[in-house]
Amino acid sequence: MSGKVITVLSTKGGVGKSTLTRFLSIVANEQNKKVCIIDTCQNSSIATGFLKDRDSFNKTAYDWLTGDAKPSEVIQRYKDTNIYYIPSDERIDDFEDWVSKKVPKLRQLEVIKVKVKPLLAMFDYVIIDTHPNENSDIVNYSIAASDFCLIPSEVDLDSKLAAIRCVEIIDDYKSAGYSVDYGIAFNKVEFTKGKASAQMRTMKDEMIQKGVGADKFLGDIRYSTTVSTSKNEGLLLSELENKYTKNIMEDFRIVANNAFKRMESEVTA
Ligand SMILES: Nc1ncnc2c1ncn2[C@@H]1O[C@H](COP(=O)(O)OP(=O)(O)O)[C@@H](O)[C@H]1O
Numbered sequence: 067m068s069g070k071v072i073t074v075l076s077t078k079g080g081v082g083k084s085t086l087t088r089f090l091s092i093v094a095n096e097q098n099k100k101v102c103i104i105d106t107c108q109n110s111s112i113a114t115g116f117l118k119d120r121d122s123f124n125k126t127a128y129d130w131l132t133g134d135a136k137p138s139e140v141i142q143r144y145k146d147t148n149i150y151y152i153p154s155d156e157r158i159d160d161f162e163d164w165v166s167k168k169v170p171k172l173r174q175l176e177v178i179k180v181k182v183k184p185l186l187a188m189f190d191y192v193i194i195d196t197h198p199n200e201n202s203d204i205v206n207y208s209i210a211a212s213d214f215c216l217i218p219s220e221v222d223l224d225s226k227l228a229a230i231r232c233v234e235i236i237d238d239y240k241s242a243g244y245s246v247d248y249g250i251a252f253n254k255v256e257f258t259k260g261k262a263s264a265q266m267r268t269m270k271d272e273m274i275q276k277g278v279g280a281d282k283f284l285g286d287i288r289y290s291t292t293v294s295t296s297k298n299e300g301l302l303l304s305e306l307e308n309k310y311t312k313n314i315m316e317d318f319r320i321v322a323n324n325a326f327k328r329m330e331s332e333v334t335a
């Protein structure tokens with residue numbers, strides 16, 4: 067097995083990074099793929115989203131990344147699924163400092179890549195949930211470790227600019243020789259009569275004019291209150307698939323499958 071690394075990325079908060087991370091793992095699990103989520107967010111939303119008290123973890127991503135814990139000491143399993151995760155805590159904010167003091171300059175950008183490598187023999191997908199800060203080095207370490215970046219965007223001007231900024235950042239990595247692809251998913255989209263808003267279509271057109279390939283749009287995820295409800299209950303949406311969740315589960319499946327497909331085609335390209 068040689069797994070792929072996906073970073074879920076945006077320079078803006080609240081657009082759905084953690085949500086998308088979670089549903090990517092749910093869709094992969096449905097397909098019997100084994101996933102490990104790495105939470106690099108100080109408020110540990112993955113662990114909270116999967117109904118665990120973050121205070122109950124002795125060791126977290128920080129300990130693993132700084133060499134104080136083996137993967138087996140930090141990797142948690144969600145129920146009896148194929149979904150595993152490495153929880154985070156506030157100390158993750160000190161990681162960049164640790165890197166600048168302890169890691170030779172030349173190796174700094176690939177600190178996460180090096181740590182993730184052994185995991186690729188165990189998992190089909192390693193998914194990194196990032197926190198929104200363009201200048202955060204952790205985001206850069208994550209991109210440098212990734213085969214694919216998934217960029218969620220809401221349908222508003224700020225989110226659009228953030229998505230375009232992410233594309234520029236990824237393009238820089240490509241120019242520097244990294245083979246990292248990306249895809250964009252609009253999230254919290256209002257659908258009327260099965261059609262997404264005209265505003266979203268305009269935004270896509272504007273992004274295409276900025277040089278984003280039309281094939282980079284992986285799918286649109288509707289706004290649905292079931293997302294936050296399921297989070298609070300700590301359930302997999304697929305466990306409560308009903309007429310309310312059916313449509314949004316399909317949206318997530320389309321986005322996830324398009325992302326997975328793009329990663330496969332990279333191998334053959
Ligand atoms: N498609 C959606 N429909 C409704 N609520 C959503 C949707 N996607 C995300 N949310 C909600 O929006 C908030 C921010 O999402 P989150 O994934 O935490 O964003 P980020 O990780 O980018 O900060 C959360 O409360 C989440 O439940």
Ligand SMILES: [Mg+2]
Nearest residue numbers: 083084107111
């Ligand atoms: Mg988040």
